[in-house]
Amino acid sequence: MTKIKLKITLFLMLMVFSTQIQAEENILCIQKFLAKTVFNPGPSDGLWGKKTETAINQLISQANNFKSPNFKKSDAENVCKMLQGNQALKLLEIGQFKRFPIEILADVGEIKSVTDFDFSKIDISNNINYNCNFVILHRKGFKRASGKVQIDNGKLVFKTHKWKVGLASEGSQRFLIEEANLKLTQNGLRGIMPHLSYVGEGEVAKPVQYITLGENYIKATKPSTLEAGILGSNNYIDSYGTTYTFKILACSEKFNRTKKSMNKKLLCLQKSFTDKGMGEVLSSPGLELLSKAFIKDQKNLKDKSDLIKIGLDPNAVNKNEKHLLKLVNHEGSNFLFCRKLKG
Amino acid sequence: MINRRHFLSAAAPALALSGYPVHGFTKGPVEGRIVVIMLQGGMDGLLAVPPIGDDDLFKQRKALVASNPLKLNPLFGIHPNFKNFSKMLKSNEASIVHATSFPYTARSHFEGQNVSQTGSKIPFSINTGWLGRAMDLAKITGKALSLDAPLLIRGAPAFDNFYPANIGKTRTPQSELLNLIKNTHDGEVMVAIDKLSQASMNRPSKLRARDPLSLATKAGESMRELNGPRVAVLTIPEFDDHSSIGSTTGHHPKLFTLLDNVFYQLRSALKEQWDNTIVLTTTEFGRTVQENGSAGTDHGYGSVGLLAGGLINKSSVVSNWPGLSNKNLYEKRDLFATIDYRSVCAACIEAAFSLDHDLIVDKVFKDKKIARIYEHIFG
Numbered sequence: 001m002t003k004i005k006l007k008i009t010l011f012l013m014l015m016v017f018s019t020q021i022q023a024e025e026n027i028l029c030i031q032k033f034l035a036k037t038v039f040n041p042g043p044s045d046g047l048w049g050k051k052t053e054t055a056i057n058q059l060i061s062q063a064n065n066f067k068s069p070n071f072k073k074s075d076a077e078n079v080c081k082m083l084q085g086n087q088a089l090k091l092l093e094i095g096q097f098k099r100f101p102i103e104i105l106a107d108v109g110e111i112k113s114v115t116d117f118d119f120s121k122i123d124i125s126n127n128i129n130y131n132c133n134f135v136i137l138h139r140k141g142f143k144r145a146s147g148k149v150q151i152d153n154g155k156l157v158f159k160t161h162k163w164k165v166g167l168a169s170e171g172s173q174r175f176l177i178e179e180a181n182l183k184l185t186q187n188g189l190r191g192i193m194p195h196l197s198y199v200g201e202g203e204v205a206k207p208v209q210y211i212t213l214g215e216n217y218i219k220a221t222k223p224s225t226l227e228a229g230i231l232g233s234n235n236y237i238d239s240y241g242t243t244y245t246f247k248i249l250a251c252s253e254k255f256n257r258t259k260k261s262m263n264k265k266l267l268c269l270q271k272s273f274t275d276k277g278m279g280e281v282l283s284s285p286g287l288e289l290l291s292k293a294f295i296k297d298q299k300n301l302k303d304k305s306d307l308i309k310i311g312l313d314p315n316a317v318n319k320n321e322k323h324l325l326k327l328v329n330h331e332g333s334n335f336l337f338c339r340k341l342k343g
Numbered sequence: 344m345i346n347r348r349h350f351l352s353a354a355a356p357a358l359a360l361s362g363y364p365v366h367g368f369t370k371g372p373v374e375g376r377i378v379v380i381m382l383q384g385g386m387d388g389l390l391a392v393p394p395i396g397d398d399d400l401f402k403q404r405k406a407l408v409a410s411n412p413l414k415l416n417p418l419f420g421i422h423p424n425f426k427n428f429s430k431m432l433k434s435n436e437a438s439i440v441h442a443t444s445f446p447y448t449a450r451s452h453f454e455g456q457n458v459s460q461t462g463s464k465i466p467f468s469i470n471t472g473w474l475g476r477a478m479d480l481a482k483i484t485g486k487a488l489s490l491d492a493p494l495l496i497r498g499a500p501a502f503d504n505f506y507p508a509n510i511g512k513t514r515t516p517q518s519e520l521l522n523l524i525k526n527t528h529d530g531e532v533m534v535a536i537d538k539l540s541q542a543s544m545n546r547p548s549k550l551r552a553r554d555p556l557s558l559a560t561k562a563g564e565s566m567r568e569l570n571g572p573r574v575a576v577l578t579i580p581e582f583d584d585h586s587s588i589g590s591t592t593g594h595h596p597k598l599f600t601l602l603d604n605v606f607y608q609l610r611s612a613l614k615e616q617w618d619n620t621i622v623l624t625t626t627e628f629g630r631t632v633q634e635n636g637s638a639g640t641d642h643g644y645g646s647v648g649l650l651a652g653g654l655i656n657k658s659s660v661v662s663n664w665p666g667l668s669n670k671n672l673y674e675k676r677d678l679f680a681t682i683d684y685r686s687v688c689a690a691c692i693e694a695a696f697s698l699d700h701d702l703i704v705d706k707v708f709k710d711k712k713i714a715r716i717y718e719h720i721f722g
Binding site (some may be wrong): 062065 | 413414418419429430431432433434435554556557564601607612656658659660663664715718719722
């Protein structure tokens with residue numbers, strides 16, 4: 001009986017001892033791996049200390065984009081297996097350089113466009129739609145920039161622009177077109193726009209400036225049928241102290257829906273239909289209805305329901321919906337409309 | 344003979360675009376873009392990205408730390424003038440590699456700029472650039488834009504030259520510089536440069552001023568096109584601040600604002616292509632840890648690399664930080680570079696051109712010992 005007890009005791013002691021040896025080997029395996037990296041585990045002694053725990057957790061966290069695995073001594077066997085498995089080479093590579101996570105606590109804001117502007121407290125002339133020309137004048141009257149701009153529900157959408165920049169690299173075509181953030185109010189333009197500087201002989205290049213408009217608007221003195229705020233002088237001063245004037249001029253309605261204009265476009269469309277043997281586009285009373293309904297309307301018509309509800313023949317609308325919408329929604333001259341049809 | 348004064352005076356903001364896809368020669372749905380911003384003169388990495396958690400920083404250069412750096416983590420901060428770059432760091436679109444340099448320690452602009460562009464350990468041993476060789480390896484055919492085509496992209500196939508501004512109004516280049524450019528080319532390119540230089544010299548001298556922001560915009564606009572160039576090289580000179588370098592404000596901080604805005608303009612102009620782009624800075628060397636007697640810093644060794652672009656997944660500062668105590672400095676004066684910056688360049692090539700690291704270090708850098716750092720920047 002005593003012999004059996006002794007054998008059991010010896011067996012248990014052996015078990016505990018071998019488990020301990022195994023545990024030490026697992027820790028040693030981790031430490032030896034870490035020693036080949038920049039993560040210092042302390043001496044390779046097979047003992048799980050704070051340095052070993054920190055080093056292995058830092059390495060694995062770095063490999064997992066800073067998601068900490070929080071390994072403890074009890075995980076040593078699994079960690080060792082991982083370090084000997086098919087991830088070993090990758091982990092060794094990652095262990096050659098340290099990565100420090102970005103932990104910015106300060107509010108640095110989001111990356112916004114430099115022309116972001118808060119229009120929430122400004123009364124925008126939302127229903128105004130025109131195609132216009134614009135000009136930017138130096139205080140001495142020199143033309144600094146000019147081009148075409150569309151007023152689309154009060155927002156200025158630049159179509160073309162050309163700047164006089166002297167000896168500077170030619171101004172990028174994207175600045176006003178892509179970055180300007182201007183809207184129309186009863187008291188002129190508001191918002192932010194880029195401004196390119198003129199560079200004279202021997203001067204250094206000047207970076208693009210961003211100008212806030214709206215502080216200094218002078219109403220037009222001549223009476224005009226155009227809504228208030230469009231004509232007039234939007235004055236501003238650039239960062240070099242020079243005064244400029246942004247002027248909108250020569251506006252035409254975005255959609256010319258007078259009977260005369262629509263009739264001209266219809267004639268071209270009808271000719272194209274006849275050439276292709278496609279029959280009648282729209283009857284004369286139909287054209288009358290169309291012009292009468294939309295002559296003052298500057299909205300973009302979206303589908304046939306807009307046409308049917310004014311009393312047009314549903315059959316004619318169903319048949320030629322696409323062409324009729326093109327006719328009503330055409331921006332620009334009648335000549336352009338006809339040329340597009342020929343093209 | 345070109346001297347130091349002529350060499351530095353020739354350094355003006357410049358842009359070179361290369362790697363226009365040629366129909367039938369390029370394939371693959373996603374084509375990465377690389378923009379290299381060469382910071383000429385040697386950027387002070389400790390002023391740009393101060394290791395605010397290292398107590399020795401304040402012992403070594405108290406006057407050369409911005410008063411309000413943005414804290415990135417317990418060890419590193421960033422100069423407050425990097426406003427846009429900080430936002431990119433927060434939104435995981437940017438990363439920093441610190442205590443890094445090309446393998447060059449002799450502190451000469453001539454040699455340092457050559458090493459940073461050739462990627463060779465020995466100055467003037469190769470006459471092509473690492474980026475040009477990478478384009479060649481990736482079979483990116485195309486032409487480059489720029490009269491003074493930087494060495495960095497020489498070696499790219501089908502190399503044509505073009506100046507981004509009206510040649511009639513370009514600055515009349517100095518004869519030494521033109522000869523230098525001419526002598527580094529041969530065949531038709533050499534003849535073309537000769538003709539261009541003759542034409543330019545015959546016209547009255549007019550400065551066609553170029554600012555890095557406009558050039559960055561131009562680069563971004565061109566590169567965002569489907570068939571646009573895949574490589575651009577921008578140059579920002581004037582980092583060689585031996586005197587009055589500045590701390591919170593001053594000359595170096597002013598250049599940081601410019602660099603920050605260049606990053607912003609590139610991101611803004613590239614639009615959707617930003618997602619396929621990596622922008623990285625290079626500089627020929629860092630600057631001394633301690634300030635000199637003129638409130639500036641002198642030529643040093645280790646500096647910092649700034650990277651941004653949609654190809655980055657998770658922002659971080661990659662650094663085997665060596666410390667700033669006297670015993671940890673290179674030759675007791677410079678920040679030790681513990682990362683070969685060619686590893687960073689190789690990782691960017693791997694990310695943008697989908698080339699294998701072993702192939703890049705063997706064929707582009709001709710040094711198989713260059714470590715892979717791809718996972719740290721793009722993983």
